Amino acid sequence: MTTWIIAYSKDGNTSILRTESDHQPDIDEAVELVMRKAEEQFGDQEDAYEHDPDVEETPATRLAERFGITVTGISQA
Template sequence: MKQWIITFSKDENTTKLDMHAEQQPSMDETIAFVTAYAKEHYDVLEGSTPDKGLEGPAQDLLKRYGIAITGIVAHH
């Protein structure tokens, strides 16, 4: 299994997570992986409500935890 480095931005900082998968994870898989991490390590932001027209897992991650995924790269 390959190791993938997932990077995300939160509070003007970049965090790296290691993810193991045979092939590059899809954005949906990556969002699910980062969301699971966020649920364990961060509080939900107060007043977080989805914007109309900007709905979906990536926007939910941003609104709920202030996290934006910035990269998915293979670790060699």
């Protein structure tokens, strides 16, 4: 297994999440992993941003709206 680093940004700060996988996670997998971590850490907080009905509803936009988090990169450790 390979260690992968998912970089993400929240409130102007960059953080990382390490994961083990045989393949490089795609953006949807990375967003799901970061979403799970955010729900554990910030799940009791109210949504960080208001929902914009004109923006396409994707896992990445939900992550940004709920927690103000944006996935910024995926790299091999």
